[in-house]
Amino acid sequence: MEETVRSASPTAPAAPPSPMRWVSAAATHVGRVRKVNEDALLERPQIGLWAVADGVGGASAGDRASALIAENLSTIGDASTAPAFLAAVCDRLRDTNDTLRREAAEANVTIASTVVALLFFRQHYACAWAGDSRLYRLRDGRFEQISRDHSEVQELVDRGVIDAATARHHPHANIVTRAVGATDQLEIEVVHNQLFDGDIFLLCSDGLTKTLEDDEIAQRLQQPIDQAVPALIEAALDRGAPDNVTVVAIKVQSAGGGDERE
Numbered sequence: 001m002e003e004t005v006r007s008a009s010p011t012a013p014a015a016p017p018s019p020m021r022w023v024s025a026a027a028t029h030v031g032r033v034r035k036v037n038e039d040a041l042l043e044r045p046q047i048g049l050w051a052v053a054d055g056v057g058g059a060s061a062g063d064r065a066s067a068l069i070a071e072n073l074s075t076i077g078d079a080s081t082a083p084a085f086l087a088a089v090c091d092r093l094r095d096t097n098d099t100l101r102r103e104a105a106e107a108n109v110t111i112a113s114t115v116v117a118l119l120f121f122r123q124h125y126a127c128a129w130a131g132d133s134r135l136y137r138l139r140d141g142r143f144e145q146i147s148r149d150h151s152e153v154q155e156l157v158d159r160g161v162i163d164a165a166t167a168r169h170h171p172h173a174n175i176v177t178r179a180v181g182a183t184d185q186l187e188i189e190v191v192h193n194q195l196f197d198g199d200i201f202l203l204c205s206d207g208l209t210k211t212l213e214d215d216e217i218a219q220r221l222q223q224p225i226d227q228a229v230p231a232l233i234e235a236a237l238d239r240g241a242p243d244n245v246t247v248v249a250i251k252v253q254s255a256g257g258g259d260e261r262e
Contacts, residue, residue: 019255020123020195024050025229026248031207031241038062038113039205039246040070047078048120049089050248052133054205056112056179057243065100065113065181072096073117082121082192089117089128090188093180100181112181116147116203118250125201126192130178134209136217138200143218146191146201150178174206197254200225204232207243211236225249 024045030037038055040063053069055062072092079085093115104111114131127135132149152175178187200221208217212235220231229247236245 020120020197021253021255022048022120022250023225023253024248024250025225026050026246027229027233028246029233029237029241029244031244032237033240033242034244036063037244038066039207039244040066040113041203041246041248042070042073042117043248044074044076045250047076048085049073049076049117050201050203050250051115051117052203052205052246052248053113053115053180054131054133054207054244054246056110056114056131056176056182057174060104060107060109061111062113064103065096065111066115068099069093069096069113069115069180079121082119082124082126085119085121086126086128086190086192089119090190093117093128093130093188094186097180097186101184104181110182112179114176114179114205118201118203118248120195120250120252123195124192125195126190128188128190130180130186130188131176133203133205136202136204136214138202138218138221139196139198143214143221145214148189149176150187150189151176195252197252199252201250201252203248205244205246207241207245208232208236208247210243211239211241211245221249225251 026041026043028039040053042051053066055066076088100111114133116129116133116135119126129147132151135146137146221228229249232247
């Protein structure tokens with residue numbers, strides 16, 4: 001019997017007090033083809049931290065790599081400042097990278113995983129990632145990819161060699177250029193910006209984005225969060241879900257009843 005692991009956690013953020021509140025839900029599924037779920041997720045709405053990790057295909061123990069990322073990020077406590085929070089996340093990812101490199105050297109294999117992490121602190125968010133697990137944002141009806149894939153096909157798109165539609169089905173679509181555990185020095189990309197009332201964020205593994213188009217994802221995200229997540233998983237399964245599928249969704253709400261954009 002197939003198993004979907006789900007959680008839904010309405011919460012208010014931990015101290016320090018914040019003008020923003022949020023509700024989140026998460027689910028992961030092994031898919032229709034794979035025997036092992038090499039995805040892992042982290043959902044810690046109490047401190048404003050979420051992550052999705054996807055064990056690199058073709059490498060050994062991808063499930064070990066993704067699980068260790070989630071485990072190490074779970075040790076982060078409440079942060080006093082946004083820079084300290086982001087530094088803690090990046091430090092945990094680099095520590096995980098070092099551990100995986102040691103384990104891989106002893107076994108003479110590669111043990112690696114992509115990661116995308118989302119952090120909330122008061123009225124701001126930051127995203128830190130390596131690989132092709134993604135962060136999207138739905139704001140005022142506009143669905144936008146916030147992260148940028150670290151992959152061979154993305155580099156081809158950036159150089160104008162192929163377009164985004166071709167990249168989706170390119171034979172090298174699964175080859176990432178960054179991952180936790182892939183190299184001795186982990187390169188983490190970071191973006192940050194302001195939160196607004198009504199923002200919806202989606203973290204996901206490529207098992208979702210390679211089965212559903214962006215507009216299909218955006219449409220389902222407009223449901224209540226605890227309905228949107230299982231709807232996305234089911235839609236991927238209906239398309240055959242050849243890979244593991246992991247989805248984390250977060251909706252932001254202003255405690256003050258509104259938030260003006262600049």
